Amino acid sequence: MNCVKCKTKAVIGLPRHNAAFCKPCFNEFVHDQVSRAIKAERMFGRADRILVAVSGGKDSLALWDVLLKLGYHADALYVDLGIPGYSAKSREEVERYADRVAKPCHATLLIHTVQEEEGAGIRELADLINRPTCSACGTIKRYQFNRAAVEQDYDVMATGHNLDDEAARLLGNVLHWQDDYLDKQSPSLPASVEGFAKKVKPLYRLTERELAAYAVLNRIDYIVEECPMAKGSKLLLYKEVLNRLETESPGTKQRFYWGFLEKQAKARPVPTSMAEKDQATLRPCATCGQPTTAETCSYCKMMARAKAGIPR
Ligand code: AMP
Numbered sequence: 001m002n003c004v005k006c007k008t009k010a011v012i013g014l015p016r017h018n019a020a021f022c023k024p025c026f027n028e029f030v031h032d033q034v035s036r037a038i039k040a041e042r043m044f045g046r047a048d049r050i051l052v053a054v055s056g057g058k059d060s061l062a063l064w065d066v067l068l069k070l071g072y073h074a075d076a077l078y079v080d081l082g083i084p085g086y087s088a089k090s091r092e093e094v095e096r097y098a099d100r101v102a103k104p105c106h107a108t109l110l111i112h113t114v115q116e117e118e119g120a121g122i123r124e125l126a127d128l129i130n131r132p133t134c135s136a137c138g139t140i141k142r143y144q145f146n147r148a149a150v151e152q153d154y155d156v157m158a159t160g161h162n163l164d165d166e167a168a169r170l171l172g173n174v175l176h177w178q179d180d181y182l183d184k185q186s187p188s189l190p191a192s193v194e195g196f197a198k199k200v201k202p203l204y205r206l207t208e209r210e211l212a213a214y215a216v217l218n219r220i221d222y223i224v225e226e227c228p229m230a231k232g233s234k235l236l237l238y239k240e241v242l243n244r245l246e247t248e249s250p251g252t253k254q255r256f257y258w259g260f261l262e263k264q265a266k267a268r269p270v271p272t273s274m275a276e277k278d279q280a281t282l283r284p285c286a287t288c289g290q291p292t293t294a295e296t297c298s299y300c301k302m303m304a305r306a307k308a309g310i311p312r
């Protein structure tokens with residue numbers, strides 16, 4: 001198998017593109033897919049300051065790496081959730097990458113430690129308020145990502161969600177006809193109101209397999225294990241189903257998700273209508289000031305319940 005671009009020996013085959021690449025041409029392919037995503041969805045420009053949420057996994061570390069290699073001003077935020085046997089290892093990978101690659105590029109790593117800031121690790125917090133760990137974790141991460149971006153004046157917040165993540169999420173939203181979630185499922189969400197950072201997903205054109213290959217080929221160490229709390233999650237099941245379809249019919253995932261994006265773009269101009277909707281429904285949280293649809297935001301409600309030690 002030879003590289004379709006330069007005809008030297010290929011290191012990876014990409015059935016969905018009917019292509020194979022050697023290492024330099026594969027890196028070029030990955031960089032090109034990210035650049036296309038940034039341009040197509042008007043994510044950010046050269047002058048913007050980007051905050052990448054890095055988990056220690058392959059996707060977000062690859063994203064940080066690609067943005068730095070493309071010459072963007074990209075800092076990163078790691079949220080240490082205090083999950084025994086998982087967080088320490090993922091933090092180590094993030095810090096290792098930051099020391100080895102990011103700091104020499106003048107990029108900064110910010111760390112938010114849940115144990116210190118919220119007063120307990122995510123599992124204890126979730127137990128205190130009687131909620132599944134993943135749902136409490138989602139609330140804290142969303143809140144802290146947005147807060148860091150807004151308080152430290154970043155123009156945009158980027159996450160490492162890839163094509164597999166987005167296609168699986170779309171499948172879940174369609175299976176349950178979650179109209180509100182479908183409306184908001186976009187690779188680029190504008191800063192619709194004061195206090196909300198713009199959020200983007202520059203990896204939506206690349207698969208999990210391609211990002212794992214990018215990390216390995218470029219010697220980016222990452223935590224291979226999934227978070228132990230994610231076991232049995234519906235999203236993993238949807239990914240398995242889509243992988244099965246992809247094997248039988250390469251390109252299924254991209255046709256499914258990109259097709260959705262095309263239809264969504266034709267149906268309505270997402271940024272405008274969403275911004276209008278948000279402006280009509282959001283107001284500052286009475287406790288912290290972040291935009292919310294209720295009197296108090298879900299993060300502040302959660303923290304108040306945890307402090308009082310009472311279940312919902
Ligand atoms: P996940 O929901 O675990 O698939 O993660 C999706 C994206 O959220 C990752 O690609 C990261 O960009 C971000 N992320 C997840 N966990 C963390 C974390 N602990 N700290 C910072 N960013 C994270």
Ligand code: FES
Pocket residue numbers: 081133134137138227228229230
């Ligand atoms: Fe949030 Fe696992 S990463 S519970």
Ligand code: ZN
Pocket residue numbers: 285286287288289290296297298299300301
């Ligand atoms: Zn609040």
